[in-house]
Amino acid sequence: MNGLILLCAGSGQRMAGVVADKVLAEIAGMPVWQHSLEAFREAGFLHHVVWVVRDVEQREHVLEALEAMPQVPWQNHWTFGGSKRQDSVMAGLTAIPAGVEVVFIHDSARPLIQASMLEQLLETVSRTGNATLAHRVTDTIKMASVGGSTAPVQETLEDLQRDRLWAMETPQVFRLDLILRAYQEVIHQGATITDDTAALAFIGEPVTLLENPCPNPKLTRPQDIPYLEYLLATLK
Numbered sequence: 001m002n003g004l005i006l007l008c009a010g011s012g013q014r015m016a017g018v019v020a021d022k023v024l025a026e027i028a029g030m031p032v033w034q035h036s037l038e039a040f041r042e043a044g045f046l047h048h049v050v051w052v053v054r055d056v057e058q059r060e061h062v063l064e065a066l067e068a069m070p071q072v073p074w075q076n077h078w079t080f081g082g083s084k085r086q087d088s089v090m091a092g093l094t095a096i097p098a099g100v101e102v103v104f105i106h107d108s109a110r111p112l113i114q115a116s117m118l119e120q121l122l123e124t125v126s127r128t129g130n131a132t133l134a135h136r137v138t139d140t141i142k143m144a145s146v147g148g149s150t151a152p153v154q155e156t157l158e159d160l161q162r163d164r165l166w167a168m169e170t171p172q173v174f175r176l177d178l179i180l181r182a183y184q185e186v187i188h189q190g191a192t193i194t195d196d197t198a199a200l201a202f203i204g205e206p207v208t209l210l211e212n213p214c215p216n217p218k219l220t221r222p223q224d225i226p227y228l229e230y231l232l233a234t235l236k
Contacts, residue, residue: 001047002122003100003176004040004074005092008033008062008108009054009081021054022219023108024061028232031065032219035111035232037072040104042115045122046074048100052081052092086193090183096176102126103179105196106171109219112231113171117212125173128208132172132197135212137165166209169216172196178205 008023023033030038040046049072053059059078066076079095081088089105096103102125106113117133124131172195174182182199193199197207215231217224 001100002045002102002104003048003050003096004046004104004106004171005050005052005089005096006033006036006106006108007052007081007085007088007092008058009052009088010085010107010109021058021061024058025219025225027111027219027225028229031062032111033062033108034065034069036106036108036113039113039115039118041072043118043122044073045119048075048077048097050077050079050092050095052079052088052095054081084192086183086186086199089196090187093176093180093183100176102173103176104171104173105179107218110170110216111219111228112214112216112235114214114235117210117214118171120210121171121173124208124210125175129178130172130174130197130200130205131208131210132195133169133212133216134166134209135169135216136163137167141165168195168197169212170195178203 010023024031028035037049040049051059051062053062066072075097077095077097079091081091092105093103102122104118104121113133121131121133174196179196179199182203182205185202186193186199189202191202200207214235217228217231219225219228
């Protein structure tokens with residue numbers, strides 16, 4: 001069986017109060033999270049969805065919208081997120097029901113995922129045990145010596161073979177036993193990670209990258225809203 005952990009518990013601080021909750025914000029006629037679910041519905045292979053929500057109020061808003069949707073072909077489960085993304089993921093992994101073998105982990109603020117890419121991810125994870133959408137870095141990347149926009153440049157990462165640099169996206173997909181073992185090791189070592197593939201390094205597992213030919217940006221700042229609306233209107 002296949003499961004999805006849908007992460008909705010982010011604070012959205014960088015939205016600067018433009019919307020009360022970026023996950024619930026309506027873009028192109030539906031809440032941000034619903035665009036992702038429609039892609040999974042089209043792919044047609046989900047059995048369980050674990051919603052990782054911020055609080056009871058957010059859960060009630062999602063439930064209200066779910067009731068207005070056509071009946072979904074999977075079972076919904078609910079849990080609350082933590083203070084960090086990795087805490088929310090671990091909460092989702094703990095809530096996955098018995099029998100799930102493959103789990104997709106997806107940031108609900110990425111509404112541009114395509115059913116065709118979900119199908120390719122599932123095929124890849126069946127061969128390798130893990131897979132993530134990613135895109136090649138094409139800009140020249142600089143590393144500053146200290147934080148802040150006026151910091152002096154210390155290093156140009158292009159010198160470190162820019163063709164080897166990739167930007168991670170979601171969904172990231174794993175055999176459940178693999179990602180559980182990886183997260184248990186992260187917790188054991190007291191480490192901090194910002195994406196799920198980073199956990200694999202703690203158990204010595206390489207990451208399988210699936211290049212995404214389609215835009216898959218995350219709603220992070222207010223100026224992302226019109227851009228996402230444009231992409232949703234033209235690509236979906």
